[in-house]
Amino acid sequence: MIGASGFIGGNLFRALLARREDVIGTVFSGSPWRLAGVSALNTAFMNLHDPNSVRALLNRVKPKVIFHCAAFGAYSFENDADRIHHTNYISLVKLLESLDHRELNAFIHAGSSSEYGFNAAGPAEDDRLSPNSHYAVSKAAASLALAYHGKARGLPVCNLRLYSVYGPYEDSSRLMPVLCEHAVRGCLPPFAPANTARDFVYIDDVIEAFLLAAAHMGPDLAGESFNIGTGEKTTLGNLAALAGKVFDIQEEPRFTPSAGRSWDMEQWYANPAKAERLLGWRPRTPLAQGLISCRDWWREHLRHAQFQELTKKTHARKSKNSLTAIIACYRDEEAIPIMHERLVAVFNKIGVEYEIIFVDDCSPDNGRERIREISAADPHVLGISHSRNFGSQAAFRSGMELASKEACVLLDGDLQDPPEIIEQFVEKWRQGADVVYGRRVKREMPFWLDLCYKGFYRIFAMLSEVAIPKDAGDFSLIDRSVMQWILQCEERDFFLRGIRAYVGFNQVGVDYVRPERMFGRSTNNWIRNIGWAKKAIFSFSRTPLHMLTFLGGLAFAGSVGLALASVIIRLLAPESTPKGMTFLSLLIMLFGSATLLGLGLLGEYLGKVFEEAKARPPFIRKHFIMHGRIKPADARPIQARDDQ
Structure with a gap:
């Protein structure tokens, strides 16, 4: 689960963990508040911009299914063009290249309806992409890269073009969290122009689309894109009226012409027919029900959190923190x-x-x-x-x-x-x-x-x-x-x-x-x-071996010198030649001890080679301890080293 600390990724990550244990969510620069209570066993650091970081994690985890929800630039305050393209497109291409020879069952990418840009009113998936922002360009390029890797190279990849997703854990600067927070206080926030139309789809329905895409992945789906929206056009005027009704707020809504992002289109809604036909997906949560669920979640969450702290807009995460x-x-x-x-x-x-x-x-x-x-x-x-x-x-x-x-x-x-x-x-x-x-x-x-x-x-x-x-x-x-x-x-x-x-x-x-x-x-x-x-x-250090070589050379030179000296003395002064066993014993002891020392040093190095050659695991985990529970470590083999 790439991008587990984001809004879509965090909800999908929690949904996956509720179904199975062998799920790993990657984190990098996102705020950790969405991962509160999630065990460190289920999270791993990965920097998509660093090929070594990506390769190391893929080698360790060996995933069969990847959900990719990491993105940058969806918010109006995320305007670093270089980072937008590197995060959304360039790093994705490098990741897909690294997956080319791995065993993979499915790769589901979180795309965006922004890919359509100016062509935002109910387009079909094969309609022209007309991006109108750096973010839209990067996501459109990503969908084309996915199409190439799926159709031409046979990777099991597909792209979900998400519309206006809302639900728990959304950034508090966004419309729906602001609306729900105001509803908790019994009032309505200011809205963008009343005739602006959006396609609001609840997060639980989006999660179901991800799971269905992974379950149905095959050659027919590889490289395809799917619109994930309700297909219903909801103007902000209609949204304000519905919110007043379901939240029992009598206040008249206010509309601000200047609100919204510079690239927002007035009519922005989905045509989800392809998703229903090939994935069997259709939205199940009516907008009124989704608003109530969202309001109730925020009311409970704000008992122990500050609304203003839950956004990247004013509390951007610091590096090295x-x-x-x-x-x-x-x-x-x-x-x-x-x-x-x-x-x-x-x-x-x-x-x-x-x-x-x-x-x-x-x-x-x-x-x-x-x-x-x-x-x-x-x-x-x-x-x-x-x-x-x-x-x-x-x-x-x-x-x-x-x-x-x-x-x-x-x-x-x-x-x-x-x-x-x-x-x-x-x-x-x-x-x-x-x-x-x-x-x-x-x-x-x-x-x-x-x-x-x-x-x-x-x-x-x-x-x-x-x-x-x-x-x-x-x-x-x-x-x-x-x-x-x-x-x-x-x-x-x-x-x-x-x-x-x-x-x-x-x-x-x-x-x-x-x-x-x-x-x-x-x-x-x-x-x-x-x-x-x-x-x-x-x-x-190989210095002991170098010293051993030096001592061997020194001993050899000394032996030659001693032999020559003995011959010369024998010839010039026969009576002065050393006699008896004492001299021989000292020489034997000297060279014997030097030999044993050398064998010992060589043995130490050979012993290390022997240990490495056996390739036994450097450790074996017996238990993991989390949230007051002790679990057998063999329940999580995915986190072990490759050689364990």
């Missing part, structure tokens, strides 16, 4: 509620849209239940439970695959990564950084242990073939564009802070003091820390 927090949890039962409380406080303070993903990495405590309790009270919270302990790196990756916001923030669940630092991360991000990492200038631990950590980072920086920031852990903010490339790195032995540096982009650090663990004891020990050091070095 949404975050996904991903928390890797192991033995963090007591810290989880505090982490949630502090994260929510930070997100509310900086005013960003957010979701919080807790990843329970098969913790032996009651962390999963804590996550369930929090998710019951906060719909922004999603939980993932792994089948066993795969480690924090796998936990972060598991969460990143489900993140749907513009950037993600990675934190350890033990509160050693202070959530309050996120405010500084966001500031740097909005200034142009693609990655903002936390730099541990000091750790609340014994001096000698802190010195060991600092020493490792400096040694690692010298050995690594990639510039690795010193004293930087996993705590970081990662922009969506960077996250997509990180997820394309398929290492099973995943070392996130190294991969993060490897992909590049604009990266900056923020200094902070890393506190002690708030509850319990750390699961890290010297053996684990040595393992982390080996993972880092052998994943991002």
Whole structure:
């Protein structure tokens, strides 16, 4: 469901979710208010303007049916011509090209009656298109592209030319929401000229048209366009009179000649005969019934929302204004509620849209239940439970695959990564950084242990073939564009802070003091820390192999030199030649230990190759936790990685 945060897409998305679970709605720049209460499992970020973003999501989801409702320019205040054409036409063509060799059952596109432009009075689908605005041109071009891909290239695509759709979740700047909001207050709004005619079709009927088009898709429908309207011409004078009657409002309606969009036509209504003949579709909701349903929905919705806030006109969504927090949890039962409380406080303070993903990495405590309790009270919270302990790196990756916001923030669940630092991360991000990492200038631990950590980072920086920031852990903010490339790195032995540096982009650090663990004891020990050091070095450095080669060459040169020296001494001073077993024993021990060291280093690299060659999944999800419920993860295989 492309464009799930829009009016048409949001209603269709909810209707699909009511029928089945394997539905994914894409979000990009739309307001999230229409998706309130929808699980993050069912949403995914996709930027239609970015081929990498589109390809990554198609590869992960492998959709059989696509409903495309993303558009720009339908509102009079959306007048960026370049964005109109890129969103409505150019990105659509690129998307269709990317679908050419995929298994697809149906692709249903939300077109517009604006395609007819000047020819707006009851046209048939094969009548001349005469667009009269940039928006109309882009949608007309899109319908022709769909016709080409359907008729000439056999893609199962069709185009629904929607007329004046109204219903729940419509932008509050539009006529019908304004009318319903005034009706709740017992009055009528000003209307455009009374003789202006429109074809009002209720959203439930439009949803039925989308579903019928997908169900009936076949060679006969491929590339076709269908008018989706009632075929009834309703003037605004008639609408005002009907509204006064059904809402019992005695006020005389007022009509304003200057209202409306510059490209609006006076007579604008559908000829839906083709949709009825080929799809079996006909509108079922009379205008009076639709008005009452719409008014009742707005009355209920406005109990907890401000009408003026529900429009893109005056509250356009800011870029870089949404975050996904991903928390890797192991033995963090007591810290989880505090982490949630502090994260929510930070997100509310900086005013960003957010979701919080807790990843329970098969913790032996009651962390999963804590996550369930929090998710019951906060719909922004999603939980993932792994089948066993795969480690924090796998936990972060598991969460990143489900993140749907513009950037993600990675934190350890033990509160050693202070959530309050996120405010500084966001500031740097909005200034142009693609990655903002936390730099541990000091750790609340014994001096000698802190010195060991600092020493490792400096040694690692010298050995690594990639510039690795010193004293930087996993705590970081990662922009969506960077996250997509990180997820394309398929290492099973995943070392996130190294991969993060490897992909590049604009990266900056923020200094902070890393506190002690708030509850319990750390699961890290010297053996684990040595393992982390080996993972880092052998994943991002071939220097040990170069050193081994150098030592081998040095030993060979030394052996040749020693042999020559022995011969010369034997010839010149026979009595001075070394005697006995001591000298031979030392040489054997030297070369034996060097051989074992070399075999060990080679074994480490071969072990990593062996792990990658087995291609086992880096993690296995056992449960999803949302809205206070724990669901088996196998109910949602569509969200798994390709190799799971």
